[in-house]
Amino acid sequence: MSDSLTRRLNDEKYKNWMKTGQVLKILLDDILVPFAKKRLIEFHECLKQKDPYKKICQSCPEKKEPPTSCKTCTTWKNNILKEHSNPQRGVKWTNIDPKIWPKSIWEVAKTYMPKGQQPGVYSPDTSSVLNFILLCKIFKDKRIGDKMIKNVLQVRNAVMHSGMNISDEHFKAHVNTIKQMMNILRTCIDDTDAIAALKDVDGLLKVNIKIIDDAVKQSVSGNSTQFKQKEENLISQHFMAIDEELRSIDDAATYERMKKDFQKSLSVFFKANPDLEDFGRFKGARIGLQFEERQPIVRRRDDLDPWWGWNLPYVRPNDREMYPVAIDLELDYEYQQPIYVELGSHLL
Template sequence: MSEELMTRLNDDGYKNWIKASQCLKLLQRALHPFASSRMSSFHQELLHHHGPLRRPCEAKCRARGNTLPALCRTCHEWQTVILTHHRQGDSAIVNWGNCYPPRWRRNFWEVAKAYMPRGQSDVSFACQCDTPALLNLINFCDCFHSVDLKCVSELIRFRNKLMHSLELSVSDDWMEQYWKSLKKIMQDLSPEGAAVEREIQQMLSVNLSICVLDDKPLPIVHQGPSVSDTDSPGRINGQVISYWEERLLQERLQEFLQAASDGDGDDAAKTQAVVQLKRLQVFLQDNRDLSKRFSAELQDISSVLAANQGDKDEECVLA
């Protein structure tokens, strides 16, 4: 086990960041079946109450960018119904580019994607969506009337704090408030949330101090090792923690690399992504085990930062 990982786990704030981020992965497992079940029922209700929605698309309608130009009668009807059930109504900013309108009649998840952040066009099922995408779906589609929207909004803010924390650290007080929101939404996700709530509670209470004497390899299954992969009560094998850490950092890196490289993205979001990448670059380089593990990603970061600096230099010349 690397000395660098042991050093990082001496920081309580960093351990909190790992545990809180891992809880989002557990939450995702409850959100998948819950969102899929509710959207399937919602889709059936729409078809039952709106006869025109049962007609097939007449013109192979497609989104153009984030707009839906020249829709046929059926797809226009679908667009109207989708907006009717959007909690922001006519003022909603809908990512139509997520959707392929001819599938709305047959595929309930194609409808769900209209209520989600952009970047979902290649997603076909709930199980392919991450936690923020599913929380946004619940937040914006009014078919999720049984879920406390205040709690959903809080969890979106908690998730953003975890993803955008420059220090990769959160306090004990923050964790306490986070647990309250997680516990509340698990009750709303019944029955899917009951089992996951127990796992989240175990994750939040577990001791991430490494059991130094235990260095044997652990099998990595498709969902990765879990809290149960331990040889002493309340302690986790160091390889499990290392696996969690790598996956969380990888997710963070990919999100900011994509945001910083997005030519059509929001300028403020792009600037924030560049700041985050610079911070992550320093963090990875300062930890020898991580700099080796993320050597390819560090090259990607350097390329993206250089490209963004080049864009700024060009803007200065044009000005």
């Protein structure tokens, strides 16, 4: 077991971060999405009935407000905005492909979401679903309350900006906030699966917190597979939240400042945990985050098996006096990073 993994297993604040992320994921997957989706399907059917044209637009561009010349998209837009609790706030048209409103329930939902979504596709996340519930009037009779939604959004933001460290005090407060939303939803939800999930809120929370505790125990016993898998899932979720946050920012100066803040905190974390560094760099590169440069990896080309060569041990630059030969540049396709490969004397 690596020293950095051992340190994380004994770091209560890091484990609190993992547990809070796990509880937020259960809230999203098992409760918020079923709750929102059922009402969204009903809303979508009402919008269809209000469309007198019954046609699918073929011409309106994505990421732009539909022109008034398109009667179909204009009808859908007007009826959707009638249910927006704050239309003056403005619709983020970069989220949307309006011509698929009649076919996609989530494309309709994205009209109420903050900037950061992609037209034509949707992968649910806590922030966007909660904003949809907050701003769409179809949920106003469901007794959730704007304050409660904003409190859970604050938990999500606190987790994202925590530097992957949450104190015991904040962990208890975060879980209590999530628990309050679960108990409120239990009184107004009618999805069968979600009802089952909410039947015992305390039990649900204990089970999902125990998942992390059991993974820690297995790692201490020598089997770290479950813990590492859970870590990577939660870190991937963390990067997705960062990506959404950055894409939602309109001001260029704010965007650069936030991006640098994320880069700094993540760089510190991955530098302290080298067993996760390659995974973190790979995930970061996908959303445009670049961490501080590290020494390039050097391998001898004549040591590389043509099929499995990338699995051979690395030769670091400080060993280059052993190989005073030319350098070629190749790409490590697993992590999409440059690898400097020694050509080997017999190839010169």
